[in-house]
Structures are given as C-alpha cells and as structure tokens.
Amino acid sequence: MDWVFCNKCSIKFQQSMKYYLGDCGHIVCERCVSSNTGNQQCLICKEPASTLELSKLMNPSMQMLFWPFENVIEQCYKVFKFQNMHRNLYVEALMTKYNFLKKEYLKNYAKTKMLRKENHFMKEKLQVSNN
Ligand SMILES: [Zn+2]
Ligand SMILES: [Zn+2]
Numbered sequence: 459m460d461w462v463f464c465n466k467c468s469i470k471f472q473q474s475m476k477y478y479l480g481d482c483g484h485i486v487c488e489r490c491v492s493s494n495t496g497n498q499q500c501l502i503c504k505e506p507a508s509t510l511e512l513s514k515l516m517n518p519s520m521q522m523l524f525w526p527f528e529n530v531i532e533q534c535y536k537v538f539k540f541q542n543m544h545r546n547l548y549v550e551a552l553m554t555k556y557n558f559l560k561k562e563y564l565k566n567y568a569k570t571k572m573l574r575k576e577n578h579f580m581k582e583k584l585q586v587s588n589n
Contacts, residue, residue, distance in 0.1 A: 459524060462512075465502045466490040479520070480507035 462471035464487035471477060476488040484502040486494075491501075491509065500507040510516060512524070522530065 462524070464490055477512045478509040479512055479516075480509045481505075482507045485512070 459471050462477065462485060463469060464477065465484045466486050467490050469475070469487050469489075478486050478488070478491050480486070480500045480502075482500050482503050482505045484500050484507075486501055486509070494501050498506050498508070500509075510520065514521070522533075525533075
C-alpha cells in the first residue's frame, strides 16, 4: 500500500487513519472527507461520486485493487490454470470421440469395400449365367 495516499492533501496511507475511495477512483483521507460533508461531489474531479471506506469489508472486487500486484498475477495464473485444465479435458474428450469414430469409419470402409467386391463378383457370375 506504499502507493496509497490522499489525493487531496497528499498524506500517505497510515493504519491509524481512515481513507475513502470514490466511484471515480480517487482516494481521500478522513480529514479531507470531513471538510466535504454534505457534498456528493468528489473533492478531486468534482464528479458526483459516492465514497466507500477502505476496509476489509469492501467487496472482493474492490479489495483486489489494493492487493500486492504479485498476488493479482498469482490469482490470474490460478484462473488460467483452472480454465486451461478444463479446456484440455474437453479436447481430450473430443479426441476420444474422434478416435472411436475413426476406428468405426475404417471398419465400415473395409466392410463396404468387401461388399463391393462381392457385388462385382456376383454381377459377373450373373452375366456368365445369362449368356
Ligand atoms: Zn487528505
Ligand atoms: Zn474523483
């Protein structure tokens, strides 16, 4: 959290103080927020913004903004590995199906070839007996 500071008075993040995050992404300390009471605008960008106290009670997607970057990457890698495992399982299942169908196809191809030969042979036999 070495990069967290009040965007208004520039005081660096310290555990003993409260900090607030606006919808707009600006962070303001409790002292600056109290000077802004009743005002629904962000002190920095003047956009209408509701603020949220930085705490462990923030929703996880907001908390993630404050995670050390290595943890974010680690989490991304976990997600990638998980999704990739399922993709590979799907490919494996498709390959099993493909191999089964290929075997069936080759079996039927050989059977058809044999039947064609038999058909040809019988036609010839019929011609001989007709003549
Ligand atoms: Zn401040
Ligand atoms: Zn703002």
